[in-house]
Amino acid sequence: MVEERSLLSKVGNGLNVVLLILITLLCLLPVWYTLVISLSDKAPVAAGQVFAWPKQFTFGSYMAIMEDPQFFRSFWISVQRVVYGAVITFIVVLLMAYPLSKSSDEFKPRNVIMWLLVFCMLFNGGLVPWFMTMRDIGLINNIWGLVLGGGLPVFNVILVMNYFRNLPKEMEESALMDGAGPWRILLGIYLPLAKPVMATILIFTVVGHWNEFFQALVLMNKNENYPLQSYIRQVAVVVNTSQMDAETAKRMTSLSNQTLNAAKIFISMLPLLVIYPFFQKYFVKGITLGSVKG
């Protein structure tokens, strides 16, 4: 397309690109800053001399983590939680979505169950009743409390159900003609077709479980049982110098350890940063799947 471009529009477009680059940097900067701090020596960091590039480059902080058994214990608890949570969510959501994708003519109770699910998604008893119930059914000080404590992921069920509903009916019809039962149809036909949507909910489940920190604060009596995020909150957020004056801050900085905390924060982000480029296309698809539907 041949197009006459005025000077004004050239300047405008240039300015636009510069602004977009600045916005992009603003999003990456905190991650970079954390990495820089974690690779610097304690002294220049405490003196406030480190910003864009490591000073007195060292892996000391990462070495120090190696000697912190609690970090590894918490890391391992997070890994277990993510794996159990992802597997259970995958199976439960897949199994629920199929019968609910039937019309109410094919499966009468379908609409009642859907409304029950939506009600439970939008309404809850609040924090205190939740905590008491979790305690009464024995999910305190127990990894299963962390895996199941968030409740049934209703939104994911709806997402997968809607996906199933938009698949052509003929495939199921012909499988039925061949004598396939519901399990064969779900596992042999629907599941392979549902790969994109199942990948999407898997990603959100993994990220959700990895990042969740609050349930452990409430459900775990001992800090040793904390997953990684709760542990990091304990060392990097609760003991923080931000609301202290210069004098106390200086005293606290010598006690707390900025470079060590930065290294811990960076390691906890690392699994996400590594897999992030691979799952980008799935979550973009997932968002549009969930929002634009007929």
Add this chain to the structure above:
Amino acid sequence: MRNKAFYKHYYLMLLPGLLWLFFVNILPMHGILMAFKDFNAGMGVFRSPWVGLDNFRYMFELDDSRIIFKNTIFIALLKMVGNLIVPLIFALMLNEVRHRLFTRSVQTAVYLPHFLSWVIVAGIMLDIFSYTGPVNRLLSSFGVEPLLFFAKPELFPALVVASDIWKEFGFAAIIFFSALTSINPEMYEAAAIDGASQFKRLTQITLPSIVPVVVLVGTLSMGNILNAGFDQIFNLYNPTVYSTGDIIDTWVYRAGLIDMQYGLATAVGLLKSVVGFVMISITYGLAYRFANYRIF
């Protein structure tokens, strides 16, 4: 009919999910009774004495409740507006760039913060805004006295809203990107042939085309009027900023699980749940009526 024979299989498939729903989502609802009782741990929920609406009456007499409701709505409203306008402007800006590699790279970078937990973001923020942190160093190079950012009640809501927008604007823009790419390119070509400037095309084609999506997103976000963001504020606040930063959820946590005022905390939590439920139902109803939006 064949489907009748399938019913037992369907129920079997639903069973694990329904059990999960029953134990973790539904069973806790019996605890709502605590809001109307003088809860005594020894007697349990059912045998504790009824007190009618005493917990609610007490709630309205507390100064705390006025403050937390005000803070919650104030912060949530600012977030609703900011998280609608900033992603929209950002999506429009990026839409003007035609270089694929550039737009893809920018998108990859701006989605990232959404996937970081608030523990991580708070940990980094408290560091960056600390007394000796980079922000204060930057300010002092302009001759401004260092500030204790997170000890200033008047700054706290702004920091909370700004950091929330920083974390979510990229991700929130995804839905606008998808709306923008579905605009028929022939319209732009026709407009270009008619001599419409780039600015004209933005205001006459692009904006009108995505108004429905903007209205839909804005409407649905109103269901969050009482969600000021527990995970975020819980990690950023401290007692010096309770006056502007304490919200319903953080207060319920402290009153219920730290101070063990079970009845009162349950009552406040219940009020929030009910108002939130009503708000979301209304917005879903509106979205269904006017945009044909359905969740199932």
